[in-house]
Amino acid sequence: QVQMVESGGGLVQAGGSLRLSCAASGRTFSSYATGWFRQGPGKEREFVAAITWRGGNPYYADAVKGRFTISRDNAKNTVYLQMNSLKPEDTAVYYCAAGSYYPELRPLKYDYWGQGTQVTVSS
DSSP states (O other): OOOOEEEEOOOEEOOOOOOEEEEETTTTTSSSEEEEEEEEETTTOOOEEOOOOOOOEEOOOOOTTTTEEEETTTTTTTTEEEOOOOOOGEEEEEEEEEEOOOOOOOOEEEEEOOOOOOEEEEE
16 A cells, blocks of 8 residues: 655746655555646646656656656655746646556556645746
């Protein structure tokens, strides 16, 4: 069993940066690939980024490529999402997730989820 808790969300102006963290518990966390997803108002949950269990081969959605960076520290059981050059369209609740497949863009294929953290980007 893996439990995940996101933090680091908030309100930021367009062009600003935020760093999201996802702290996981459970001895098996390091064996899972992890991903970040987001869900804006009235929208479906969409893939943002994913990384292998070793922390390599990051994979990004086109909408965030070049602006967001995913990383993980298995010694700390933590996954990060560094978000730069934020845009109003990045406003959403951001979720981290853990699963057995990589790269996996479909939310249903992930086994464990956090509760989400709100990111709001003002124009």
